[in-house]
Each structure stands twice: as C-alpha cells, then as structure tokens.
Amino acid sequence: MNIAKNCVSRLSSYKNALTKLKNLGFTRVFSDNLADLISVTSSQVRKDFSLFGISGNRKGGYNIEELFNQINHILGKDIVHNIIIVGAGYIGKALMKYKTFEKEGIKIRAVFDSDPAKINRESSIPILPVKELKEFIQAQRIKIGIITVPENSAQLVLDQMIDAGIQGVLNFAPINLKEYPGIIINNVNIELELENVIYYTQTMENNKK
Amino acid sequence: MNIAKNCVSRLSSYKNALTKLKNLGFTRVFSDNLADLISVTSSQVRKDFSLFGISGNRKGGYNIEELFNQINHILGKDIVHNIIIVGAGYIGKALMKYKTFEKEGIKIRAVFDSDPAKINRESSIPILPVKELKEFIQAQRIKIGIITVPENSAQLVLDQMIDAGIQGVLNFAPINLKEYPGIIINNVNIELELENVIYYTQTMENNKK
DNA sequence: GATTTATTGTGAAAAAAATCACATAATAAA
DNA sequence: TTTATTATGTGATTTTTTTCACAATAAATC
CATH class of the missing domain: 1.10.10.10 (Winged helix-like DNA-binding domain superfamily/Winged helix DNA-binding domain)
Structure with a gap:
C-alpha cells in the first residue's frame, strides 16, 4: 500500500x-x-x-x-529517533536548538561541519568534522540525517551519508539531489515556500482590482 | 483560474x-x-x-x-520584495542571514522580537520591538512577512500583522493559524517534514524484510 | 425495551492532477 | 526544394485524491 x-x-x-x-x-x-x-x-x-x-x-x-x-x-514515533545534522551554518544551528524535536522524541546526536573553527566536542550536542561522519553514523547506527550545507556541497554530503548507511534525509539545500533506490529524501526549500506566498499574494491582489 | x-x-x-x-x-x-x-x-x-x-x-x-x-x-519576481520577520529566535536569525533570499531579490527590511535584549537598531537588518510592528509595516508598505515566533504567540502575531496590512505570511510555528479572507498563509512545519522522512524510511525498511 | 439521535466507516461519485499520444510545425538534411 | 526528423502544445485518458452520501450501529432518551 x-x-x-x-x-x-x-x-x-x-x-x-x-x-x-x-x-x-x-x-x-x-x-x-x-x-x-x-x-x-x-x-x-x-x-x-x-x-x-x-x-x-x-x-x-x-x-x-x-x-x-x-x-x-x-508514524514510527513510539521510539526515540537518533539523528544527525550535516552543516553547522545558521539553519543547522537553529535546528540543533529546535525545541519541537526534543518534545517529539527526536534526538540530535551530532552536527558535522567541514570548518575546523566550528568543531566543538564538548558541547551537549557535539559539532564534529565531516571526516568523522561515516565512523559516527556506523558506530551509532544512525539512520536519519538532515542536510543544511550550502547547495554546492549537498550532493557530496548526501553521497557520504548514504555510503555510511543513512536511509532517510531531510534536505534544506535548494538543489534536486540524485535519487537512490531505497533511500528517502524529503526536500524543504524555504525560498520556494516564500515564492508561493509571493505568487498567491500577488494573485489575490489582482483579483481585488 | x-x-x-x-x-x-x-x-x-x-x-x-x-x-x-x-x-x-x-x-x-x-x-x-x-x-x-x-x-x-x-x-x-x-x-x-x-x-x-x-x-x-x-x-x-x-x-x-x-x-x-x-x-x-x-511568480511576481521581476520586482524586489521587501519583507519582515517576526521572531528573532534561532530560526528567525537563520532566515535573516539566508543567502538565497539576497540572491533572489527578497529583502528583509526588519526583524521584530518582544525580548528587549534582542533589540538592535544599528545592525544592517534592524531588530525592533514588536510594539513597532504596525508602524513599520504601514510606513514601509510591507506586504509579506515570516513568522518564526513560538507556537503560543503565533496567532497573536499573525493578527497584529494582518491588522497592519500584511497580505501574505510564511509561518514556521507548528500551529494551524486561523484563516482570513484575502490573506495568504503558507506553513512550513519542520517537525512534520522530518516525520515524513521517518515514516517512509520505516516503511522502506519493512518492505525489505 | 423501543425509539430517536448522532457519528462512524466505506463504497460510489466527483474533482483534481498527471500522463499519454499524436497532430502540428520548425528545423535540418538530402 | 523536398523530405525526414524532432520537439512542442493540447485534447483525451488515466490515475490519484477528495468529497459525498448513506447504511450500520452505539449511545441517549423516552
């Protein structure tokens, strides 16, 4: 079904x-x-x-x-879900602190970034170098990840995540990622959502005239 | 049509x-x-x-x-769109810095928050008290806004925005906002998007077995 | 205990969205 | 200049999604 x-x-x-x-x-x-x-x-x-x-x-x-x-x-929500975030930019960090995840039994186990300046192994949710991505995913048996890296590195990051065993991805990069058999990819494109608002607002205005 | x-x-x-x-x-x-x-x-x-x-x-x-x-x-994108963000939490601040908006002719003119500690009138995108919301929207003729406040204040904020003349809203608060005639509301619910990933990932796994 | 009332559960119908398939026309090749 | 080729544009068809409508039935009332 x-x-x-x-x-x-x-x-x-x-x-x-x-x-x-x-x-x-x-x-x-x-x-x-x-x-x-x-x-x-x-x-x-x-x-x-x-x-x-x-x-x-x-x-x-x-x-x-x-x-x-x-x-x-x-929904598969009768268990706690351990996830990772790749990309410690503004959106990645916002999701790291996202209260709704906590309430809903979604645990962010680590955030990964390629910028050495962002690494922080001591914080409650560690920020680790992307180099350690595969090792971490496999050791912790992580199945779900969020991509919040820039557009131009998103495909590379996805490939690495899948190689490591990730099965489902929520992608915030505004790019059409390659499909893989058996891998779930769900895209959130904020610009596109705002453009929807712009389109319908404009259409609504024209109707009034 | x-x-x-x-x-x-x-x-x-x-x-x-x-x-x-x-x-x-x-x-x-x-x-x-x-x-x-x-x-x-x-x-x-x-x-x-x-x-x-x-x-x-x-x-x-x-x-x-x-x-x-x-x-x-x-899409109505042959002009620059001036927008505001209400809620200077993590997500609001992330959107404030969102590169894709800049590239796409979407200008964030101000961010509003009720916390006095967050106010900053000097930054390139000013962070202003919510009290000044109506005045700003009307003076600047802002038509589109983004809601990034917590769930429990989202409806109040929406009411204020619409009262001030906002016509289209992108809402990140996980709540079903009241509908207003002639007002466009588009919801982005991040938790829900992740739950989609969880559902299909789980379904995919079960199919393999 | 019989009757009325209110809500579910689901086939059938309608509406909406996507795909098909092919006539049409622009370009390239002969 | 004629013929062959290759994309578009769209009406028809199919598929998907939503709504309708009503029989079934549980609870409330008489």
Missing part, C-alpha cells in the same frame, strides 16, 4: 492536534473536531483512519489516548 | 533550474532537460507552461532568457 505524502503529513497533524487535546484534558474526540483543528473535512479524517485500519466508536468518536498511540505507532 | 500549489512550486523550481542553465552559458532548453533537472515528466513541464500561455519553439525548445523572464514575471 502506497501512502501519499499529504496523507502522512495529515497523520502528523492529527498527532499534534491530539497532543494538544490530551494536554487540555480531553479524552474523546470526533472526526469533526479533528477536522476543524487541522482544516480538513471530517470525511477526510475518517478516510485517512480507514486507510490504516484505525476505527473509533459510532456515536462515541475516538478515544484520544488510543488514537494517539495508534497514529504514533504508524 | 486557480493554480495548484504544486504547480507554483514547480514554476519556482523551473526558475531555479533556468538560473543554473543561464549561469552555465546555455541559451536554449527542451522540456525534456527541464524535466530531468527537477525530476518531473516532460509533458508535466509543457502542461505547466501551456497553463500560463508560455510557448516555445517546435523543434527548437525554449529560449532560456525569455522563459526565465516569463516565469519570473508570473
């Missing part, structure tokens, strides 16, 4: 909404409530759940705790 | 690919080449172009310079 990216994103959103509901002390939720919380339709919510065999209770909705656990399990 | 977000994203990608081709000295390009560069099919490229009335030359492909200008115009 091949699940669309949007569907997985919605699962993450459901999970986050459920976390909030849990913290507010709620115990049950309807597809309608979840739909409102993440701005989709209630049938979309139920279709998504049905796809993964998640079932609730007719008339009673879903038990939040159970639903949360099921979605978390589907 | 309502253009899908994916289609606008592809336009951005074509533009970036064309920039690279231009820099390499090429003058003409086929739909096939562009398709390869951004990992889509050539008919997808031609369909996208056809949607915007972009036409090339049968047998001769597209003139890179012309195509670039047309796409840039569609």
